[in-house]
Amino acid sequence: LTKHTAFTNFKLYLVQSANPLLPATGLTVACQRSFDSAAFANCTTATATEISGGWYRVDLSADDLNGDSVAFKFTAAGAVQTGFTCVPQPT
Secondary structure (H helix, E strand, O other), X not given: OEOOOOEEEEEEEOEEOOOOOOEOOOOOEEEEEEEOOOOOEEEEEEEEEEEXXXXXXXXXXXXXXXXXXXXXXXXXXXXXXXXXXXXXXXX
């Protein structure tokens, strides 16, 4: 990932909170990001689109990658929250 450069089709996988061995499907997944340890805020594309079998995709805009360290979290009712941290490369 490159700082302040859009990244399309970022993929993530979610599992059910009631049974973490099963994929979480048919959910509305909220996408949030935090720059450099600030509070989380919605990503430009605030929800992910389901692909299938617990896999989802979201387009990250240049604004979503405009930090030296960016944490992402993905939440949905009925799913275990997932997230990751990245250090975008300079442009």
